[in-house]
Amino acid sequence: MTATRRVHPVSLLRAERVSFLPLVTAGLFLLLGHGWEAILPDRMLSALVFVWLFAMIVAGSVAVVRHADCLAVTLGEPYGTMILTLSVASIEILTIAIVMTTGDPNPTLARDTMFSVVMIVLNGLVGLALLLGGLRYHEQEYNLQGVIAYLSVIVSLAVFGLVVPNFTVTTPGPTFSRGQEGFLIVMCLGLYLVFLAIQTTRHRTFFTEAVRVEPDRKNPHHDAHRAVLDIRSMPHHIALLVGYLALVIFLAEKLAILLNHGLDVLGAPPALGALLVAILVLAPEGLGGVYAALANNLQRAINILLGSALATLSLTIPSVVAIGLFHGKNVVLGLDPVESIMLMLTLVVSMLTFASGRTNVLQGAVHVMLFLAYLMLIIWH
Numbered sequence: 001m002t003a004t005r006r007v008h009p010v011s012l013l014r015a016e017r018v019s020f021l022p023l024v025t026a027g028l029f030l031l032l033g034h035g036w037e038a039i040l041p042d043r044m045l046s047a048l049v050f051v052w053l054f055a056m057i058v059a060g061s062v063a064v065v066r067h068a069d070c071l072a073v074t075l076g077e078p079y080g081t082m083i084l085t086l087s088v089a090s091i092e093i094l095t096i097a098i099v100m101t102t103g104d105p106n107p108t109l110a111r112d113t114m115f116s117v118v119m120i121v122l123n124g125l126v127g128l129a130l131l132l133g134g135l136r137y138h139e140q141e142y143n144l145q146g147v148i149a150y151l152s153v154i155v156s157l158a159v160f161g162l163v164v165p166n167f168t169v170t171t172p173g174p175t176f177s178r179g180q181e182g183f184l185i186v187m188c189l190g191l192y193l194v195f196l197a198i199q200t201t202r203h204r205t206f207f208t209e210a211v212r213v214e215p216d217r218k219n220p221h222h223d224a225h226r227a228v229l230d231i232r233s234m235p236h237h238i239a240l241l242v243g244y245l246a247l248v249i250f251l252a253e254k255l256a257i258l259l260n261h262g263l264d265v266l267g268a269p270p271a272l273g274a275l276l277v278a279i280l281v282l283a284p285e286g287l288g289g290v291y292a293a294l295a296n297n298l299q300r301a302i303n304i305l306l307g308s309a310l311a312t313l314s315l316t317i318p319s320v321v322a323i324g325l326f327h328g329k330n331v332v333l334g335l336d337p338v339e340s341i342m343l344m345l346t347l348v349v350s351m352l353t354f355a356s357g358r359t360n361v362l363q364g365a366v367h368v369m370l371f372l373a374y375l376m377l378i379i380w381h
Contacts, residue, residue: 019063019244022056026250036254040261050258053251054276058283060248061091065284067241074234079200084285084304089311090245092117092281093319095252107332110320111162112274114312115339118158119374120278121309122346125286127367129293129301130353134361140298146206147354149198150306153191155347157313160187162343165334174334181325185318192314209299255280271378282308298359338381342374 029036039045068084075083096113133140161184170177176184199207263273285308292301317333324331335343349370353363 016063016240019059019247022060022063022247022251025053025056026247029250029254037257040258043265046258046262050255050262053255053258054280057248057251057255057280060244060251061088061281061284063244064088064091064241064248065288067237067244069288070232070237071234071241074237082196082199082307084288085307085311087241087245088281088285088308089315091248091252092312093316094249095256095277095281096316096320097323098249098253098256107329109274109277110316110323110331111333111335112271113277114316114320115162115335115343116271116274116278117282117312117316118154118309118343119346119371120275120282120286121305121312122154122350123367123371123374125282125289125305126350126353127364127369127371129290129298129305129364130359131361131364131368132290133293133296133298133301134359134364136294137296139358139360140293140296141209141358142298142302142354143206143208144354144357145203146208146299147302147306149195149203149206150302150310151347151351151354153195154306154310154313155351157188157191157310157317158343158347160184161313161317161333162335163340165332166340171330173330174332175330176321176333178325181321181331185321188314188318192310195310195314207299207303209297252280269378269381275375275378302354336381338377342370342377346370 036049039049064087065084068087071083072079092113096110130140165174165176168176168180170180259273259276285304289301289304289308292298292304321331321333334340349366353359353367
């Protein structure tokens with residue numbers, strides 16, 4: 001258990017100085033009310049405000065992740081990674097919900113965002129982590145049993161939730177019927193609860209390093225992340241984590257207005273908006289996963305990244321389905337044929353990558369190229 005220290009007002013302000021700009025930004029929007037929406041017809045000004053809001057939300061999300069990391073160090077694994085994953089998942093769910101219920105209806109936004117998250121995590125972030133980790137350490141090890149647990153649930157939910165709706169005949173289009181949606185909610189939440197049970201109780205060792213690498217002079221990066229954290233009391237970090245979550249959600253609501261307006265005016269593909277939302281919610285967690293791989297802690301990187309994909313499928317799917325049920329609308333879940341093939345290819349490659357307990361540069365390069373192919377297909381579908 002890591003020791004905590006008392007909070008001094010001056011040190012608190014110094015520790016949270018990075019979050020001043022997001023707080024000031026939120027204060028300005030509160031003062032302006034709906035008056036700020038007068039800028040929407042001005043494309044240049046709207047674009048500048050969009051970029052600024054995007055940066056402020058990322059800064060707020062980084063603050064959320066920082067306090068989740070402090071709780072992670074205090075509580076130990078796997079509870080720490082679980083808190084981090086659930087914190088980012090809550091940002092993702094609420095951001096998607098806000099964008100879904102803001103502006104003109106966009107029935108495919110939730111599906112496209114979930115697909116974007118899976119592709120960014122399993123290809124972009126996993127690929128970057130394996131590539132950079134392989135370049136620095138040649139080969140890295142992880143606990144094979146934990147990865148198998150992750151992938152078994154990820155593959156099941158991804159195929160059932162995003163591919164199977166294309167082949168059902170109870171409703172027209174790539175949707176489920178009300179009964180099928182109810183089963184999907186139970187399936188997602190039920191499997192996630194079982195997964196959390198094995199992760200935190202009888203099979204905790206599946207999600208810890210198979211071989212502990214002790215830090216030494218040749219590997220100074222291993223404890224770097226722990227060293228830079230400002231560990232305080234648990235109530236302190238919990239309170240600020242919740243506060244920053246509220247800040248991010250408030251700013252995301254304003255960003256959603258700009259995003260929907262911009263997509264309508266520019267006639268951009270809806271997948272582009274989904275990609276922006278996915279990047280927004282994944283940026284802090286993705287950096288944490290890549291940093292862990294660079295610190296030769298691939299197990300933590302896997303826990304963060306695969307945990308993020310799992311949380312998206314297990315929690316975001318039932319959330320958006322529930323929103324659709326509340327509004328009396330069927331949510332479009334089934335992917336387009338090309339997207340379905342890309343998803344299946346990603347899942348197969350992921351199973352091959354994490355089949356031996358060791359990774360290298362080649363595996364990272366394959367995932368990075370699949371991510372670039374996904375970006376290419378957004379532009380030239």
